[in-house]
Amino acid sequence: MSVDLGMPVTAPRGVGHLRGEESFPVAARRALADPQLRRNIGKATGTIRDKRLRVVGEVPDWEQLRTAGKAVKADVLARLPELLEQLEQAFTAAGGQVHWARDANDANRIVTELVQATGADEVVKVKSMATQEIGLNEALEAAGIAAWETDLAELIVQLGHDRPSHILVPAIHRNRAEIREIFLREMGAVGRAPDPDLTDEPARLANAARLHLREKFLAARVAVSGANFAVAETGTLSVVESEGNGRMCLTLPQTLITVMGVEKLVPTWRDLEVFLQLLPRSSTGERMNPYTSMWTGVTPGDGPQEVHLVLLDNGRTAALADEIGREALQCIKCSACMNVCPVYERTGGHAYGSVYPGPIGAVLSPYLTGVQDNASLPYASSLCGACLEACPVKIDLPSMLVELRHRHVEADRDEHALPTAERVAMAAASWVMADPARYAAAQRGSRVGRLLARRGRIGRLPWPLSGWTSARDAPAPPAETFRAFWARTRGPGS
Amino acid sequence: MRIALFATCLADTLFPDVAKATVTLLERLGHEVAFPAGQTCCGQMHVNTGYQREAAPLVERYVEVFAPYDAVVAPSGSCTGCVRHQHAQVAQRYGPPGLAEQARAVAARTYELSELLVDVLGVEDVGAAYPHRVTYHPTCHSLRLLEVGDRPLRLLRHVKGLELVELPDAEQCCGFGGTFALKNADTSTAMLADKMRHVLSTRAEVCTAGDASCLMHLGGGLSRLRTGVRTVHLAEILASTQEQR
Numbered sequence: 001m002s003v004d005l006g007m008p009v010t011a012p013r014g015v016g017h018l019r020g021e022e023s024f025p026v027a028a029r030r031a032l033a034d035p036q037l038r039r040n041i042g043k044a045t046g047t048i049r050d051k052r053l054r055v056v057g058e059v060p061d062w063e064q065l066r067t068a069g070k071a072v073k074a075d076v077l078a079r080l081p082e083l084l085e086q087l088e089q090a091f092t093a094a095g096g097q098v099h100w101a102r103d104a105n106d107a108n109r110i111v112t113e114l115v116q117a118t119g120a121d122e123v124v125k126v127k128s129m130a131t132q133e134i135g136l137n138e139a140l141e142a143a144g145i146a147a148w149e150t151d152l153a154e155l156i157v158q159l160g161h162d163r164p165s166h167i168l169v170p171a172i173h174r175n176r177a178e179i180r181e182i183f184l185r186e187m188g189a190v191g192r193a194p195d196p197d198l199t200d201e202p203a204r205l206a207n208a209a210r211l212h213l214r215e216k217f218l219a220a221r222v223a224v225s226g227a228n229f230a231v232a233e234t235g236t237l238s239v240v241e242s243e244g245n246g247r248m249c250l251t252l253p254q255t256l257i258t259v260m261g262v263e264k265l266v267p268t269w270r271d272l273e274v275f276l277q278l279l280p281r282s283s284t285g286e287r288m289n290p291y292t293s294m295w296t297g298v299t300p301g302d303g304p305q306e307v308h309l310v311l312l313d314n315g316r317t318a319a320l321a322d323e324i325g326r327e328a329l330q331c332i333k334c335s336a337c338m339n340v341c342p343v344y345e346r347t348g349g350h351a352y353g354s355v356y357p358g359p360i361g362a363v364l365s366p367y368l369t370g371v372q373d374n375a376s377l378p379y380a381s382s383l384c385g386a387c388l389e390a391c392p393v394k395i396d397l398p399s400m401l402v403e404l405r406h407r408h409v410e411a412d413r414d415e416h417a418l419p420t421a422e423r424v425a426m427a428a429a430s431w432v433m434a435d436p437a438r439y440a441a442a443q444r445g446s447r448v449g450r451l452l453a454r455r456g457r458i459g460r461l462p463w464p465l466s467g468w469t470s471a472r473d474a475p476a477p478p479a480e481t482f483r484a485f486w487a488r489t490r491g492p493g494s
Numbered sequence: 495m496r497i498a499l500f501a502t503c504l505a506d507t508l509f510p511d512v513a514k515a516t517v518t519l520l521e522r523l524g525h526e527v528a529f530p531a532g533q534t535c536c537g538q539m540h541v542n543t544g545y546q547r548e549a550a551p552l553v554e555r556y557v558e559v560f561a562p563y564d565a566v567v568a569p570s571g572s573c574t575g576c577v578r579h580q581h582a583q584v585a586q587r588y589g590p591p592g593l594a595e596q597a598r599a600v601a602a603r604t605y606e607l608s609e610l611l612v613d614v615l616g617v618e619d620v621g622a623a624y625p626h627r628v629t630y631h632p633t634c635h636s637l638r639l640l641e642v643g644d645r646p647l648r649l650l651r652h653v654k655g656l657e658l659v660e661l662p663d664a665e666q667c668c669g670f671g672g673t674f675a676l677k678n679a680d681t682s683t684a685m686l687a688d689k690m691r692h693v694l695s696t697r698a699e700v701c702t703a704g705d706a707s708c709l710m711h712l713g714g715g716l717s718r719l720r721t722g723v724r725t726v727h728l729a730e731i732l733a734s735t736q737e738q739r
Contacts (some may be wrong), residue, residue: 382671
């Protein structure tokens, strides 16, 4: 059986942020050596993890909610074309305008032109993964338009000339001392500067951001947002956030442009009930989300008078066409999987290269770009399964990671006639283990390893096992395998 | 009950005492244990590294060898997990017609050791004695793929003389993950370091688990740092008795 990889329609390398410049192990090695980063992320994920467990434990029908959430999302994906058309009709009827973007380049061009048409040279932004994915800020900047991030953590990332390292808590890799330094160093150049005697007290930092952002909110004529949900039935868009900064952007400016991945639909208003329970408890460990904004087209005289919706594909229909890959599109971007992931907890998000880190990122990014463009990500997991346990829509991330490894190996097989050392080793191991006589012979051969051993342990092995012995002893092969012991004491076979 | 032992390639080759202990234990409980000599490996390493095509002959072998038995026991949560959750899919893709069906049937009769003892044989007190301070690490695949829950702990609590101490953050992965430990050796080491820190904090003499692979990882780290803490498979503890001391 050959595996049809399809070729996702995704903007190429260099546009947007779905691909890293280094492989995961290389980037991870650097992150692991940074004690400050390790401490910041370990502490933050530990806190969110405990909080999530507590509030999830309070809900007696949590498992049923997860099942319902998964069922709604599976239904959406099964009827996506029909529901998207329904959404377009409802949104248009309510006074909005819908735009379809095949990839990141398309979406960036559409948003840039919409902003240019208003004559504005700056926009305020609601925290949004879709616009991070397509690299919208860079595209706007190239067109001479300043994009101000207004989510506190995104502001920290933007001022620090940094990249988000978590989908919900983008500045999770920063502590408050670092944030103070960034504010003092950078804020003044792009707006209202903080008090020079700013301390790293959270309330003082928040206040500095509040004063800085207030000027942006009041001046902006255009806002750009993402969306957590779109209701096909009513044409309603929704943003779920906890600061109120998003709501400022969604209500004050004249023009509102929303960029949303095509998978973020729910069929009916009632379906929101499930997700507005699942999302806050899974993401921030809150019982109820603080600021849930919903808007349906234009309300004359109230809020933005011009509303746009840019529906983004950028690899999503390719994932949808894939029987296994489509499950990744059920994700509601809660980030529970990264908070419980032992790999993410130690490497942080930047090591993944893509804006989508952690287990869901290691699955979603390769499905959006094609696995060969993110080939190291599916291996960035010990397959411990903590992600599946935490996922509010029960995405089987470990199985999907295994599947992507399979796709990668098969794609390599098709592309390179000359096998890698790994492929040779795996083929050899398969050949040996498919036959008990060959297997027993190989076991006898492995006893050569005893020569390397001192006091029953081996301290150093050659490549590719050297990664093991860099930090662990290896066991010396025993004098007698179990098979040999059994044959000696009980006769051959049984 | 006639039970077939699937020793697993790792225990067979590197940790024969684990397989011996499994036999000793089951025979002491009055069961007949067979070791079908045609067995080799479940193919988990191949599947989890992406080589499903290469895993197919191993699935076929496993099914052929173990199909005649009423129950198969493996002293490993992750090998049992592979048999139960991955064999049918690999067979469907790369095996001969009908293999997936057979694989599902054999998988349904394949048990991890603590499952076999508690669920099939209905025993929690296996008559073992092990006078040591022990902490238990629930391996990820026994915990989350097989959901063995507290079965291993129930078995350990009945062991005479054994002082069981709780492992902090027990459910965190030790960082092994098969070829993950080689492909992402640095991340794996960081996870191992935290797991060792927790093991050492219990002041246990012995760390036990239901998987020789995770114990090889954890034990390799504990040995490298000369911590003096041993790793011992659950089967070995359950097999040991007063008389042996």
